[in-house]
Amino acid sequence: MARYLRQRLTASLPVIFGVSILVFLMLHLVPGDPVMVLLGENSAGDTAALDRLRQTLGLNDPLPVQYGRFVWRALHGDLGRSIRLNLPITELVLQALKPTASLAVAAMAVAVVGGVVLGVTAAVQRGRLMDNAAMFLGLVGVSMPGFWLGSLLIFVFSVRLGWFPATGQGGLDRLVLPTLALALAPLAVLARLVRSSMLEVYRQPYVTTARAKGLTERVVVYHHTLRNALVPVVTLAGLEFGRLLAGAFVIETVFSRVGLGRLAITGILNKDFPVVQGVALLVALIYAGINLLVDLSYAYLDPRVRYG
Amino acid sequence: MHISIRGFATARSLAALPGLQAIRRLSQNAGASAGGILLVALLAVAALAPVLAPRDPLKISPQYSLTPPGREFLFGTDQFGRDQFSRVVWGARISLRVGVIAVLISVGAGVPLGVAAGYYGGWLDLAVMRLIDLMLAFPGILLALVIVSILGPGLNNVMLAVGIYGIPSYARVVRGSVLVLRGQPFVEAAQAIGCGVSRLVARHVLPNVVAPIIVLSSLNVAGAILTSAALSFLGLGAQPPTPEWGALLNAGRDWVREAWWLTTFPGMAIMITVLAINMVGDGLRDILDPQLGE
Numbered sequence: 156m157a158r159y160l161r162q163r164l165t166a167s168l169p170v171i172f173g174v175s176i177l178v179f180l181m182l183h184l185v186p187g188d189p190v191m192v193l194l195g196e197n198s199a200g201d202t203a204a205l206d207r208l209r210q211t212l213g214l215n216d217p218l219p220v221q222y223g224r225f226v227w228r229a230l231h232g233d234l235g236r237s238i239r240l241n242l243p244i245t246e247l248v249l250q251a252l253k254p255t256a257s258l259a260v261a262a263m264a265v266a267v268v269g270g271v272v273l274g275v276t277a278a279v280q281r282g283r284l285m286d287n288a289a290m291f292l293g294l295v296g297v298s299m300p301g302f303w304l305g306s307l308l309i310f311v312f313s314v315r316l317g318w319f320p321a322t323g324q325g326g327l328d329r330l331v332l333p334t335l336a337l338a339l340a341p342l343a344v345l346a347r348l349v350r351s352s353m354l355e356v357y358r359q360p361y362v363t364t365a366r367a368k369g370l371t372e373r374v375v376v377y378h379h380t381l382r383n384a385l386v387p388v389v390t391l392a393g394l395e396f397g398r399l400l401a402g403a404f405v406i407e408t409v410f411s412r413v414g415l416g417r418l419a420i421t422g423i424l425n426k427d428f429p430v431v432q433g434v435a436l437l438v439a440l441i442y443a444g445i446n447l448l449v450d451l452s453y454a455y456l457d458p459r460v461r462y463g
Numbered sequence: 464m465h466i467s468i469r470g471f472a473t474a475r476s477l478a479a480l481p482g483l484q485a486i487r488r489l490s491q492n493a494g495a496s497a498g499g500i501l502l503v504a505l506l507a508v509a510a511l512a513p514v515l516a517p518r519d520p521l522k523i524s525p526q527y528s529l530t531p532p533g534r535e536f537l538f539g540t541d542q543f544g545r546d547q548f549s550r551v552v553w554g555a556r557i558s559l560r561v562g563v564i565a566v567l568i569s570v571g572a573g574v575p576l577g578v579a580a581g582y583y584g585g586w587l588d589l590a591v592m593r594l595i596d597l598m599l600a601f602p603g604i605l606l607a608l609v610i611v612s613i614l615g616p617g618l619n620n621v622m623l624a625v626g627i628y629g630i631p632s633y634a635r636v637v638r639g640s641v642l643v644l645r646g647q648p649f650v651e652a653a654q655a656i657g658c659g660v661s662r663l664v665a666r667h668v669l670p671n672v673v674a675p676i677i678v679l680s681s682l683n684v685a686g687a688i689l690t691s692a693a694l695s696f697l698g699l700g701a702q703p704p705t706p707e708w709g710a711l712l713n714a715g716r717d718w719v720r721e722a723w724w725l726t727t728f729p730g731m732a733i734m735i736t737v738l739a740i741n742m743v744g745d746g747l748r749d750i751l752d753p754q755l756g757e
Contacts, residue, residue: 166721173597177609184613189644294494295746298738300689302696303712303730307721314720397602404604405693409716420697431612435605 165448167443174439178250179225180436182428183218190214192426193238226420234433239425247418254324255407255414259400261330262337266399267392269342271381274349279376281354289346296343301402305336305409322411333410337402341395348391352384359383386456393449397442477637488750495746501739508557515547520706530721539724547724548705551731551732557707558736559623562688566680568626569687573633574676578664579636591638595631604628607690611699612619618691618707625690629683632676636679640672674751681744685737692733 182189190208194201215223228235234244277289312332313321319332356362357380365379366372406417415434422430490496508515515635516538525543532539538547598606610624644650644667653667692709694700701707703714708729715725 169593170596170600173593174600177597181609181613186614236737294741295734295738298685298689298741299734300692300696300709300730300737302693302709303726303733305714306716306726308731310719310723310726342464394598394602399603401601401603401605401608404608405697419608419612420699423699424616425606428612431609435601438605438731439600443600 159454160451163421167447171440171443174224174436174443175226175229176435177340178432178439179222181432185428193411193428195426216249227454234436235429237422237427237430239427240430244429247430248415248433248437251413251415251418251434253414253418254412255400255403258330258333258337258406258414259403262343262399262403263392263396265334265338266345267342268384269338270345271349272386273342273346275353275376275381277350277355278353279347286350290350293343293347296339296346299339299363301336301340302405302409304339305333305406308332308336324412324414329410332413333406336408336409337399340402341392344395345388345392349384349388352387353380356380372421382456386453389449389452390455393441394444396445400421400438400441467485485750489743489746492746492749493747494742496701498739498742498746500733502743505555505559505736505739508552509559512553512556516546516552518546518549520545520549522546522551522730529718531722531723534605538728539722541722542718543592545704547711547728550711551728552710554706554708554711554729554732555736557618557705558688558692558733561618561682561691561707562740565622565625565687565691566683568623569629569633569683570680572627573630574637574669574672576630577634577637577639577672578641578668581638582645582660582664582668582677588638591634595634598627598631604690607694608699610693616699616702618695618701618705619631621691621694623686624694627651628690632677632679632683636675637672640675641668644671678748678751681747683741685740685744688733688740689737690739724756 185192188205190205190212193205194208196421209215222392232245234248236242237244237247238248271293273289277286279285309321309332312318320329321332323329362375362379365375370379404413404419406412407414407416408420416440419431419434421427422434479694489499516561522545527540527544528535528542530536530540530544532547536546536548538551540546541550576591576595580588594602594607601609607621607624607628611620614620614623650663650667653663658667692699692707692712695707695709696713698710701710703710711729712726712733715729718725
């Protein structure tokens with residue numbers, strides 16, 4: 156197990172290294188002089204101001220030196236300062252992470268529970284009405300834009316019925332609608348996969364054996380089939396969580412929640428690159444961590460990985 | 464080995480299959496035919512937008528501001544009195560074009576990368592796969608967001624960003640197929656009789672990866688439309704007054720209390736379009752490439 160853990164950890168290092176380079180290069184990939192982009196078009200004449208910013212950002216040093224400094228500071232928790240807000244980015248990003256993470260985790264929980272229930276129901280009832288209904292719902296779920304679903308939920312449950320507040324954050328009632336809007340797409344994707352994965356496992360000889368020795372259908376479904384069908388589901392759930400984290404950016408906008416999405420999008424619109432860099436780096440690191448957890452969960456779900 | 468040979472035999476004969484026969488088999492699939500009919504209707508709407516739209520989608524008429532849907536204005540009007548129906552109809556052109564162009568960018572870059580990585584192997588393969596891993600390290604819409612922040616907001620940049628975002632799926636699928644193909648007797652035979660690399664790839668390798676590429680592309684057009692609409696919704700894509708569906712939703716968001724029709728119809732348009740393409744894509748997958756799907 157320790158060897159497996161070490162292997163997985165080393166495997167994720169090159170990706171993290173690559174991510175840091177790409178995020179670092181963002182500012183330099185922008186067409187034109189980065190300092191001029193940061194200060195705006197009409198700063199062209201103000202050479203003193205341009206030079207000053209170049210100096211503060213350390214843009215006069217060779218790229219490898221700049222990169223080294225970027226990594227060194229990032230490792231010490233310093234992601235630089237926002238150009239527009241003049242605040243430390245680490246602080247901004249960590250503050251914004253909380254609402255985004257709570258939304259993403261809540262949506263993931265709903266998506267996993269809903270997806271497994273729907274997928275198992277569809278697989279057990281294969282070819283019957285429930286199966287067709289569940290799979291149609293799945294198709295609609297992947298086709299429906301979350302930001303539109305969000306607007307509809309606001310209109311129905313907040314404007315018309317007044318059950319939930321439409322916007323803002325804090326309190327569980329404000330989390331319900333955005334969670335639903337965010338959860339639908341991954342729920343649909345997971346339901347489809349759970350169904351096909353269950354059907355795949357149903358064909359395995361050990362399921363026939365389990366039935367043959369007289370176990371109840373319930374035990375066969377939950378103990379023998381579902382557990383084994385979950386291995387591909389966990390992989391996809393990891394991928395979906397990453398997508399969900401980024402998808403939360405859009406849903407936050409719908410519900411006017413202040414989170415990583417708001418931070419990143421205002422950063423993009425204001426050309427506040429250090430902020431965008433900070434958000435991108437943080438989300439990519441979280442995502443790498445999730446993928447690591449997914450790999451480790453294989454070892455838990457499938458003993459062949461543990462001992463292999 | 465048996466499985467792979469049989470798999471490629473089907474893919475091969477299907478690649479050579481005239482379009483007509485593929486359409487016939489597709490029409491036997493209920494979901495795919497429903498999706499296909501919808502899609503044809505949507506394409507017709509996009510093509511005939513100047514005829515179908517009763518008004519100029521950009522014309523401001525303050526006297527009709529925020530009129531609810533009715534005989535005069537089928538989908539109502541926005542705060543500037545612009546006809547929402549005309550705007551949604553013209554939006555079909557924009558969204559379909561954005562989806563198709565983004566996927567063409569993904570195919571245009573992803574397929575050569577996959578062929579090169581799979582065919583040459585070695586350091587080239589390693590470099591391409593590391594690049595792909597790096598792109599996949601930014602989950603979901605984040606990669607597109609990073610690219611848009613580098614290029615700047617705008618519909619064309621969104622198209623490019625969504626196109627780049629789609630490259631990994633093609634590179635991976637094509638690389639995998641090429642790796643298997645490289646060991647096939649007919650490829651080795653072609654090599655043995657002195658077939659050049661470009662001819663080999665064009666005549667013997669590419670025809671065998673056409674089926675998965677078509678399946679992937681049909682599903683990716685749907686995804687690309689959704690992602691571009693999301694970026695426009697965030698204000699990073701189409702700028703007002705362009706009647707792009709995501710941008711329409713964004714504009715209508717401020718009026719959700721007063722004018723439900725401003726968000727309802729563009730959202731429905733996106734969903735129906737994406738649903739239709741997904742239904743066709745699922746059908747294509749069942750026919751052309753059963754192994755690709757779950």
